[in-house]
Amino acid sequence: MPVSRISKAFENAKAENRAALVLYTMAGDPTPEISAKILENIAEGGADIIEIGFPFSDPMADGISIQKAAIRALENKMTLKKTFELVRNFRVKNQNTAIVLMGYLNPIESMGYAKFAQNCADCGVDGVIAVDDPPEEDMELRTGLKANDVALIRLATPTTDEHRLKKVIKDISGFVYYVSVAGVTGTKAIDTDAIKDKVSLVKSAAKLPVAIGFGIRTEEAAHNTAQLADGIVIGAALVDIVFNAYKDGNDCVKIAKDFAMRMKNAAVKN
Amino acid sequence: MNKQLHNDWSAYPDENGRFGQFGGRFVAETLMPNILALEEAYNKYKDDEDFKTEFSGLMTHYVGRPSPLYFAERLTEYYGGAKIYFKREELNHTGAHKINNCLGQILLAKRMGKTRIIAETGAGQHGVATATVCARFGLPCMVYMGAKDVERQSPNVFRMKLLGAEVNPVTSGTQTLKDAMNEALRDWVSNPHDTFYIIGTAAGPHPYPQMVRDFQSVIGKEAKEQILAAEGRLPDAIVACIGGGSNALGLFHPFLNDENVKIYGVEAAGLGLDTDKHAAAMAGGRPGVLHGNRTYLLQDDDGQILDAHSISAGLDYPGVGPELSFLKDTGRATYLSTTDDEALEAFQLCSRLEGILPALEPSHALARIGEIAKDIGKGGVVVLNISGRGDKDIFTIANAIGTDIGG
Numbered sequence A: 001m002p003v004s005r006i007s008k009a010f011e012n013a014k015a016e017n018r019a020a021l022v023l024y025t026m027a028g029d030p031t032p033e034i035s036a037k038i039l040e041n042i043a044e045g046g047a048d049i050i051e052i053g054f055p056f057s058d059p060m061a062d063g064i065s066i067q068k069a070a071i072r073a074l075e076n077k078m079t080l081k082k083t084f085e086l087v088r089n090f091r092v093k094n095q096n097t098a099i100v101l102m103g104y105l106n107p108i109e110s111m112g113y114a115k116f117a118q119n120c121a122d123c124g125v126d127g128v129i130a131v132d133d134p135p136e137e138d139m140e141l142r143t144g145l146k147a148n149d150v151a152l153i154r155l156a157t158p159t160t161d162e163h164r165l166k167k168v169i170k171d172i173s174g175f176v177y178y179v180s181v182a183g184v185t186g187t188k189a190i191d192t193d194a195i196k197d198k199v200s201l202v203k204s205a206a207k208l209p210v211a212i213g214f215g216i217r218t219e220e221a222a223h224n225t226a227q228l229a230d231g232i233v234i235g236a237a238l239v240d241i242v243f244n245a246y247k248d249g250n251d252c253v254k255i256a257k258d259f260a261m262r263m264k265n266a267a268v269k270n
Numbered sequence B: 001m002n003k004q005l006h007n008d009w010s011a012y013p014d015e016n017g018r019f020g021q022f023g024g025r026f027v028a029e030t031l032m033p034n035i036l037a038l039e040e041a042y043n044k045y046k047d048d049e050d051f052k053t054e055f056s057g058l059m060t061h062y063v064g065r066p067s068p069l070y071f072a073e074r075l076t077e078y079y080g081g082a083k084i085y086f087k088r089e090e091l092n093h094t095g096a097h098k099i100n101n102c103l104g105q106i107l108l109a110k111r112m113g114k115t116r117i118i119a120e121t122g123a124g125q126h127g128v129a130t131a132t133v134c135a136r137f138g139l140p141c142m143v144y145m146g147a148k149d150v151e152r153q154s155p156n157v158f159r160m161k162l163l164g165a166e167v168n169p170v171t172s173g174t175q176t177l178k179d180a181m182n183e184a185l186r187d188w189v190s191n192p193h194d195t196f197y198i199i200g201t202a203a204g205p206h207p208y209p210q211m212v213r214d215f216q217s218v219i220g221k222e223a224k225e226q227i228l229a230a231e232g233r234l235p236d237a238i239v240a241c242i243g244g245g246s247n248a249l250g251l252f253h254p255f256l257n258d259e260n261v262k263i264y265g266v267e268a269a270g271l272g273l274d275t276d277k278h279a280a281a282m283a284g285g286r287p288g289v290l291h292g293n294r295t296y297l298l299q300d301d302d303g304q305i306l307d308a309h310s311i312s313a314g315l316d317y318p319g320v321g322p323e324l325s326f327l328k329d330t331g332r333a334t335y336l337s338t339t340d341d342e343a344l345e346a347f348q349l350c351s352r353l354e355g356i357l358p359a360l361e362p363s364h365a366l367a368r369i370g371e372i373a374k375d376i377g378k379g380g381v382v383v384l385n386i387s388g389r390g391d392k393d394i395f396t397i398a399n400a401i402g403t404d405i406g407g
């Protein structure tokens, strides 16, 4: 039932008159043990969907925050295989929060598409985003995931025109991830006025929930974005807060949970 | 059966940018419209008379083409095998083959109305060539270069600055070519509308591998005419070093359908293929996806890209262009490798015997030329691509052979 766990997340949020909260965290950052606790705690704090980044040595579409998180994760010996273990352990206690894996294609290809998809199903992963695997190239991934009832989620971006959008939303399930800015993660700030029209276009075309991400750092931005979308995605801001707290010897797990609670509250619809 | 299938090598890539299983367009969605627009523009202009005239005029009067095909008489004598010819790309304006591709791409950028140029560079040769064409056409230029390379190729950094380019040292990852490419891609994702990314080798997402190869194919086309004029026949073998593959494919491509011409590519073996410090993606790697294409890559079991190592900054890259991977799997090309030490030795031999200081990159090819020439034997003919000159490398070489450059 993985796809329905994602649908449920959006339904629940809608019933509570808010946008679903999607939080991104890098597997193995700042340490593998803390990373596991962060998953539990941001779920408790209010994340409806957790995007777990699995690290890649060459994160071409990420800004400095997530690049550094990936390097830390790799230094902590995190792998795609261990990311699956992380999810498996998380699922022992938590059956409700949807889990989406997000990363780059090569670790997936290296594991093998069929095996990867099977692992997703076995460990309780509900959806997958492969950043550098556009519709033109993702047949193998798509086929593998479909056979295992795992959602393929693609990104639509400011450069995706109406014509391309049709291609992007074909064959996906779960939700559409709308990237609010042309840029890498965690750099430019979101401009909600500028993306309004594009988001409604995506919404009406996709007939799926739309979550908006990239550039949401503050509660104010979260609140404004929540007015436009079915979900909001926050990544680099959480990664930074957690790591800075960890570095300063503070309780980064609690800080992550508080962050989730605050953002969930901010995501209410007017 | 395979042979039949690959009979016409000029038919690749297919419309999806594939060379067999290799190549493709593995980029973030933000960049997809850009590379599709680039492909469309390239297909439109590559056969456009106006474009071709402007390109070939600049190749003649600005770059100084054709580059000579030179009979390396003393090196030939030294090895006592086949006759060795050098394709003298080091005599081009800016001192390497890289300018051929940069001119082609900037003419395209102009026609596409782009107003800002970015590039990655390893040895700095591509950076210098890009900075040069940007100066010539009055476009602002940002070059991404690994911080480690900024250090070991300082003469080229200064040249780029003199040409008006901005050099951005990349401190992420291994601080070499692959990280420079990551950073250039990040720039492009952030500036998709006004910016043209001039990739310096036959890698990256489609159409780059094809486009770069086509612009560089002038090397092989000239070499073919020149060797026919000099020897009245095709060579028995052609040889080039392999970073990403632009000088190699430039030489190889016009000869691919001449099945009797043997093709040798030489990868960088760094401290040795049996160590983890080398850059021989085809000898020591396996297929994967990086920088927009599927190709042979140095990677670990988890699919993490491994650090490459080579004394030559231009070969210090953990992948190769997808067409080279295809030529490997189909058996059309044979790949050899050369260690840092062997390259240094070959550099010195060529300098002393021929009075030509080759760059460290083609020194890797030079290190294998003796065996190839002997294998073919007297009466045979081989052509080797001297892809660049060694001036940029003198500090690295002085350091490696323990000489004080002033003494």
Ligand SMILES: Cc1ncc(COP(=O)(O)O)c(C=O)c1O
Pocket: B096, B097, B122, B123, B124, B125, B126, B200, B201, B202, B241, B242, B243, B244, B245, B246, B247, B248, B313, B314, B315, B359, B361, B362, B387, B388, B389
């Ligand atoms: C002189 C020279 N030869 C070869 C190379 C390797 O690149 P490629 O394999 O694309 O020819 C470089 C790269 O910087 C170079 O400067």
